[in-house]
Amino acid sequence: MKENDIAPHLTPANQKEFLRVFLAxxxxxxxxxxxxxxxxxxxxxxxxQTALVLWEKFHSYDRERPFAPWACRFARHVSLQWIERREKxxxxxxxxxxxxxxxxxxxxxxxxxxxxxxxxxxxxxLPDRQRELVEGYYVRQLDARALAEESRRSVEAVYKTLxxxxxxxxxxxxxxxxxxxxx
Amino acid sequence: xxxxxxxxxxxxxxxxHGTIEDQAIDGLHTLLQQDADARDAxxxxxxxxxxxxxxxxxxxxxxxxxxxxxxxxxxxxxVTAPPLHPNVLSGWRGLRFRKALVxxxxxxxxxxxxxxxxxATDPPMQQLxxxxxxxxxxxxxxxxxxxxxxxxxxxxxxxxxxxxxRAHLESGDATLQLHNGVELMLRGPxxxxxxxxxxxxxxxxxxSARVPEGAIGFRLDAxxxxxxxxxxxxxxxxxxxxxxxxxxxxxxxxxxLPSLPSSRTELLTGETAQFDADKGExxxxxxxxxxxxxxxxxxxxxxxxxxxxxLRKPPxxxxxxxxxxxxxxxxxxxxxxxxxxxxxVVRKVSHQFRSKQPSVPETVDLAAHxxxxxxxxxxxxxxxxxxGGVTARGVIRFDQPxxxxxxxxxxxxETDLFCCHEDTDxxxxxxxxxxxxxxxxxxxxxxxxxxxxxxxELELTLRAGPYVDQFRVLVxxxxx
Numbered sequence: 051m052k053e054n055d056i057a058p059h060l061t062p063a064n065q066k067e068f069l070r071v072f073l074a075x076x077x078x079x080x081x082x083x084x085x086x087x088x089x090x091x092x093x094x095x096x097x098x099q100t101a102l103v104l105w106e107k108f109h110s111y112d113r114e115r116p117f118a119p120w121a122c123r124f125a126r127h128v129s130l131q132w133i134e135r136r137e138k139x140x141x142x143x144x145x146x147x148x149x150x151x152x153x154x155x156x157x158x159x160x161x162x163x164x165x166x167x168x169x170x171x172x173x174x175x176l177p178d179r180q181r182e183l184v185e186g187y188y189v190r191q192l193d194a195r196a197l198a199e200e201s202r203r204s205v206e207a208v209y210k211t212l213x214x215x216x217x218x219x220x221x222x223x224x225x226x227x228x229x230x231x232x233x
Numbered sequence: 234x235x236x237x238x239x240x241x242x243x244x245x246x247x248x249x250h251g252t253i254e255d256q257a258i259d260g261l262h263t264l265l266q267q268d269a270d271a272r273d274a275x276x277x278x279x280x281x282x283x284x285x286x287x288x289x290x291x292x293x294x295x296x297x298x299x300x301x302x303x304x305x306x307x308x309x310x311x312v313t314a315p316p317l318h319p320n321v322l323s324g325w326r327g328l329r330f331r332k333a334l335v336x337x338x339x340x341x342x343x344x345x346x347x348x349x350x351x352x353a354t355d356p357p358m359q360q361l362x363x364x365x366x367x368x369x370x371x372x373x374x375x376x377x378x379x380x381x382x383x384x385x386x387x388x389x390x391x392x393x394x395x396x397x398x399r400a401h402l403e404s405g406d407a408t409l410q411l412h413n414g415v416e417l418m419l420r421g422p423x424x425x426x427x428x429x430x431x432x433x434x435x436x437x438x439x440x441s442a443r444v445p446e447g448a449i450g451f452r453l454d455a456x457x458x459x460x461x462x463x464x465x466x467x468x469x470x471x472x473x474x475x476x477x478x479x480x481x482x483x484x485x486x487x488x489x490l491p492s493l494p495s496s497r498t499e500l501l502t503g504e505t506a507q508f509d510a511d512k513g514e515x516x517x518x519x520x521x522x523x524x525x526x527x528x529x530x531x532x533x534x535x536x537x538x539x540x541x542x543x544l545r546k547p548p549x550x551x552x553x554x555x556x557x558x559x560x561x562x563x564x565x566x567x568x569x570x571x572x573x574x575x576x577x578v579v580r581k582v583s584h585q586f587r588s589k590q591p592s593v594p595e596t597v598d599l600a601a602h603x604x605x606x607x608x609x610x611x612x613x614x615x616x617x618x619x620x621g622g623v624t625a626r627g628v629i630r631f632d633q634p635x636x637x638x639x640x641x642x643x644x645x646x647e648t649d650l651f652c653c654h655e656d657t658d659x660x661x662x663x664x665x666x667x668x669x670x671x672x673x674x675x676x677x678x679x680x681x682x683x684x685x686x687x688x689x690e691l692e693l694t695l696r697a698g699p700y701v702d703q704f705r706v707l708v709x710x711x712x713x
Contacts, residue, residue, distance in 0.1 A: 069700075077287040078287070080283070080286065080287045081280075081283045081284060081286075081287040084279065084282065084283030084286060084287070085276070085279055085280065085283060088248055088249045088279045088282055088283065089248070089249065089250070089251040090249075090286045091251065092251070093283075093286070138253075138255070138258060141255070141258050141259065141262060142248075142258050142261060142262050143262075144262065145262075145266065147262065147265055147266060150272070151265070151272060151275070151276060154272055154273070154276060155276050155280075158273065158276060158277070162276075162277065162280045165277070166280070166281070166284055169281075169284060184285065188285045188286055190624060190694075191624070194250065209246065209247075209250055209252070212246070212250070213242070213243075213246040216246075216278070216281060216282065216285075217242070219281060220277070220278070220281060223281075
């Protein structure tokens with residue numbers, strides 16, 4: 051098979067363009083996928099598969115429109131197919147629940163975005179140890195075992211602390227929201 | 234399961250961490266089917282976790298108006314997925330088609346010179362006989378002009394990685410840097426097998442080792458002989474008959490024939506001993522240092538820690554895919570070059586996640602004609618993922634003060650004109666700049682470069698996607 055047979059539409063110019071727009075929107079695609087599959091490594095795998103589909107379909111992308119919604123159409127389909135093939139996720143999201151959650155998320159999206167506008171400030175208020183743990187888990191993408199070794203805690207304690215941190219963040223966001231609404 | 238309840242919170246947390254049990258899944262499924270409030274709570278918790286995972290962490294700046302780019306991205310996050318036409322992706326459900334997609338992407342990426350290296354091509358190191366290649370244990374940081382490796386492609390050598398396979402150096406000298414800082418200088422013909430960063434076996438030939446304090450206990454075996462470093466620079470030679478000699482340049486080693494406990498010997502600076510495993514003999518003798526390859530003087534060279542290796546020579550190529558490992562490479566491009574015009578360089582970049590400093594770096598203008606030493610930092614990850622990526626971290630310390638960093642793409646291109654090493658084939662263009670927040674194309678950047686207060690040391694955390702990361706360090710020229 052010749053290169054042109056594989057991807058006849060991919061000229062060097064739009065290859066670069068694809069990389070640019072995909073990387074610029076990768077975060078949003080990942081966030082969208084995680085609404086279906088919250089486990090980050092699984093979600094990343096789905097985004098990777100989505101990237102390949104997007105690559106294949108890039109010739110049909112209308113440059114006049116934003117990339118993320120176009121990409122998320124495919125991400126949704128890839129996510130549902132991925133879920134279909136995994137019993138655990140299928141059990142959780144079966145019986146139309148995936149569709150129902152996706153539709154509800156769309157309705158709640160403006161509210162979520164409004165809440166998340168307070169996230170940076172709340173992250174900034176975390177105590178150092180909690181912030182380091184969050185940074186290790188979410189930014190450096192260390193697994194719980196590595197974080198446990200690094201922080202000399204048990205793996206269970208790491209998970210528990212992460213759960214607690216997220217709870218604190220939700221509470222902080224809620225307080226900030228109330229303050230913003232009353233002021 | 235009920236909502237609200239501790240059980241619900243625990244199930245969601247486990248779901249996010251990938252540790253949820255089947256029973257909890259059943260309970261969560263039933264609850265979400267029945268309870269609208271639980272569904273909303275579920276979605277909000279997942280949304281927050283997703284936002285954190287997607288990298289929206291900004292500990293450095295107080296909340297406030299975002300840059301236009303960030304605002305645009307956040308706006309685009311309000312994604313409403315239109316109904317997907319059921320036939321859009323029909324026919325690609327099978328693994329075969331998926332593999333075809335992967336292959337397609339791989340080929341195109343290779344044409345581009347980007348990523349998917351492991352999937353797309355057989356790296357030169359795969360020609361070495363033994364697998365698995367991972368983990369990468371050492372990088373070739375120096376080699377003589379007459380070096381010849383057996384079992385690898387002609388381009389393999391400087392800057393490439395060795396795993397747990399046997400390296401066969403046919404001729405010339407080559408220096409390996411292990412990830413724990415141990416340096417091994419091989420003189421061909423030599424066969425060496427790395428088992429770990431703490432342990433290697435010399436089958437035949439000559440190897441000299443420099444073992445830093447943190448790696449004391451490094452073990453180098455020869456047929457029938459164990460040599461354990463006790464903080465030293467030493468050399469081990471195995472002749473064609475299988476007899477081994479140990480010489481200590483500096484420090485102390487312990488050597489023993491494992492079949493003969495009484496042979497256990499400690500050697501100090503300047504001492505040499507010959508070990509005959511067949512006869513069970515140990516012979517101390519005066520050293521003829523010329524028999525042992527001397528280690529290169531590393532005085533004045535940048536010192537590296539972590540995932541950074543300093544190459545003693547510029548590599549022939551920096552194109553993506555040239556180096557199949559996850560180490561950050563540094564090399565000196567120019568010893569002394571005068572800036573042809575005034576140049577704005579970065580002098581201070583904050584930790585993005587750890588400090589309250591602004592993301593806009595401090596810059597300074599270097600005057601025209603300022604003499605500088607130029608170093609290039611190059612990171613080319615291994616991996617087939619577009620997300621996640623590989624993170625490499627380390628520290629590099631220069632003897633001379635760092636005058637500034639050239640990070641922004643346009644300045645990198647500008648300095649290429651007078652800093653590039655003439656024997657190196659550079660990659661240029663959009664594929665190489667760092668993704669740092671102050672770079673306009675990378676508002677969600679994840680690379681970190683931190684210049685310490687004394688101005689001599691850089692702390693790097695580079696997370697490369699399917700392309701390379703590069704930037705330039707300009708250092709004061711040492712006075713004679």
